Amino acid sequence: MAQVRPKKQLGQHFLKDLSIAQKIVDALPKDSRSNVLEIGPGTGVLSDLMVDEESFRNLVLLDVDRESIDYLEKKYKDKEVKILLADFLKEDVLSIFNNGHFSIIGNFPYNISSQIFFKVLDIKEHVDEVVCMLQKEVAERIASKEGNKDYGILSVLLQAYYDIEYLFTVPPEVFLPPPKVNSGVIRLKRNGVSDIGCDEKLFKRVVKAGFQMRRKTLRNALKPLNLPESIREQEVFNKRAEQLSVDDFIQLTNLIQSHV
CATH class of the missing domain: 1.10.8.100 (rRNA adenine dimethylase, C-terminal domain)
Structure with a gap:
């Protein structure tokens, strides 16, 4: 089966280290695996570990890359997984899970990672958990506390509704092609706050x-x-x-x- 070509315009850097992929998948707790959306599955390095794992139910793979979607549809033709050609930023993702609760996992494209999180904030009452890899500086900013130079808009807005952990750093050489910066993996868990006590x-x-x-x-x-x-x-x-x-x-x- 032909591989997918990483496309610069889509910010694609495909993870090739299986041990790191396993650490990312393991970071999503088993009680958060009933409805799972993977953003940007690429060649399926994370998907491979989820499609055959019994704890993952109602797994949905979403990508804007037609080549990737075609590849994954052939790869998982006998698996119980939903594969969608769609843009997370534009898609009505709530309808995918019938307006229920779900978790998000993925190796986010660096160029739209902040936009992804602003959309997560818009649908926060449905997104229980997020485990993702993104540019290290952005990951650190999201997890940063007050008094730190990295602390910013996303730090405050996300931490109002999520408990956030910076899990580990990933070096460039485990990607194809290697990015010019380090990556970071973070986990966001909904904190149960629906009303933050202000407008x-x-x-x-x-x-x-x-x-x-x-x-x-x-x-x-x-x-x-x-x-x-x-x-x-x-x-x-x-x-x-x-x-x-x-x-x-x-x-x-x-x-x-x-x-x-």
Whole structure:
């Protein structure tokens, strides 16, 4: 069977180390394997380990690469697995699992990994767990805590709803072709919080505005929100966004909402 050619425009780097593939699959707990969506299966290095594993039920492989889909359909023609030619960022993925709960696994394309997570946030009430590999710097940023230079918008927004662990680093030489950077594997587990205790839309606006000028104090960074002078005199506005925890941002959002 002909192999799939990695395509630069799709950000494809195919993992070829089976021991690392096994570690990624093992990182998805057995109680989170009833409905599983793999994003960007490529040649199936992760899929191979899941299609024959009894704990994985209702496995769906989703890729934008027609060559990859054709290859996987032949490879798994006798397996119980659903294979879809679709773009995760555009697809109504909730309908795939009948609006139920599911987990996500995959070696995410570096160029759209942040966009994938913003979509995960949009459907967070359905996504129980995510185990994925992406660029190491992005993985570290997502898992980073306040006070760290890597801490940013995705850190706060994702940590409001997920418990996040940085699991391990993966070197470039285990990919075809090798990327120019290291990769990192992280796990996100839904924390059960449905209501974070503030207006969610305003929370996102405050977080994004705060980090867009991260070197400035919140007094300056949040100027686009046109806050009254009385609120901007409070102590929290002397801090920079990277100094605030998720709970601090929630309190700040409530403070702002009470004055606008």
